[in-house]
Amino acid sequence: MSRPFRFLRRAGASLLLVALPLSCIQAAEEVATVNGEPIYREDIEQYQQQQGMGAAQAQDQMQVINELISRELIHQDALAKDLDEDPEVQAALEEARRNVLLNAAVQEALEGNPVTEKEMKSFYDEQISQIDGTEYKARHILVEEQDTAEEVVEKLESGAEFAALAEEFSTDPSGEQGGDLGWVNPQQTVPAFSEALQNLDKGEYTKDPVQSRFGWHVIELQDTRSQQPPSFEEVKPQIEQALQQRRVAEYLESLTENAEIEIKE
Numbered sequence: 297m298s299r300p301f302r303f304l305r306r307a308g309a310s311l312l313l314v315a316l317p318l319s320c321i322q323a324a325e326e327v328a329t330v331n332g333e334p335i336y337r338e339d340i341e342q343y344q345q346q347q348g349m350g351a352a353q354a355q356d357q358m359q360v361i362n363e364l365i366s367r368e369l370i371h372q373d374a375l376a377k378d379l380d381e382d383p384e385v386q387a388a389l390e391e392a393r394r395n396v397l398l399n400a401a402v403q404e405a406l407e408g409n410p411v412t413e414k415e416m417k418s419f420y421d422e423q424i425s426q427i428d429g430t431e432y433k434a435r436h437i438l439v440e441e442q443d444t445a446e447e448v449v450e451k452l453e454s455g456a457e458f459a460a461l462a463e464e465f466s467t468d469p470s471g472e473q474g475g476d477l478g479w480v481n482p483q484q485t486v487p488a489f490s491e492a493l494q495n496l497d498k499g500e501y502t503k504d505p506v507q508s509r510f511g512w513h514v515i516e517l518q519d520t521r522s523q524q525p526p527s528f529e530e531v532k533p534q535i536e537q538a539l540q541q542r543r544v545a546e547y548l549e550s551l552t553e554n555a556e557i558e559i560k561e
Contacts, residue, residue: 328361330368339364405547411539419535420528432482432493433519435475437461438468438511445505445512452501458516467511475516481523489513 325337340360349360379385435458439445448461459474466475482490492506496517506513528535 328365330365331372333368333372335361335364335368402544402547406540406543409543411536411543415539416532416535417528419539420531424525427481427483427523427525429523430482431479431521431523432517433521434477434480434493435459435462435470435516435518436468436477436489437466437471437475437514439465439514440467440511442505442507442512445514448514449501449503449505452514458501479521486510489515493517 324334326334327337327340328335340357343360343364374380380389437445437448437458439448444465448465451461452458459476462471462473462475465471468475470477480493482494485493486508488506488508492502492513492515496502496515498517498519501516502514506515
């Protein structure tokens with residue numbers, strides 16, 4: 297490099313220093329070096345964030361520094377062995393780079409169109425309005441064949457204990473607990489099961505076995521109670537996540553509509 301060029305380079309750097317605020321030109325604080333390669337204070341903070349370290353873990357600075365030193369040693373060894381030139385490694389690095397860009401694009405889309413409190417409350421009210429309001433304490437016996445289910449009903453008619461029959465016949469894991477399902481929200485069960493359960497009175501069981509995609513059920517209703525829906529604050533994080541997923545779907549849909557996509561067989 298010629299001397300005049302070096303002078304111009306230094307002059308240009310000086311101009312940049314003048315233009316930047318003081319906070320930007322202060323030297324980063326080094327906490328360690330590994331074969332001359334520095335590890336900075338900001339590296340520690342970034343690593344702690346990436347690892348999701350809690351306050352107690354974050355206080356152990358030396359542990360984090362030692363981990364960063366270990367990582368740098370391995371990184372330097374990999375470079376010394378030219379592993380970064382390996383085709384498989386390069387492909388993996390490119391995939392990692394691609395994933396970082398994908399996440400950045402999605403994050404930018406979410407930040408540009410954030411989920412509002414009003415939207416979350418509207419979503420909450422909509423979901424609450426669809427809740428039946430009643431929970432059912434039930435047990436059942438699940439078998440593969442209709443004939444077996446009818447046999448179970450006949451035994452119940454003859455005075456057999458429901459729990460004992462569940463342990464003997466049921467293919468469902470609940471059979472080991474006498475068929476006990478605990479408190480059931482009908483919306484969380486398959487339609488045929490839900491309909492049959494809601495049509496029973498307390499203490500009754502289905503005289504006609506109920507068929508679902510799982511097999512044949514004999515269902516008994518033990519009790520009912522009013523269901524108390526969770527408060528908005530309790531489910532707010534889940535609602536925000538659901539609406540963010542909707543935002544991402546809309547973002548992807550807009551990209552798809554404006555793209556030329558050709559699938560070749």
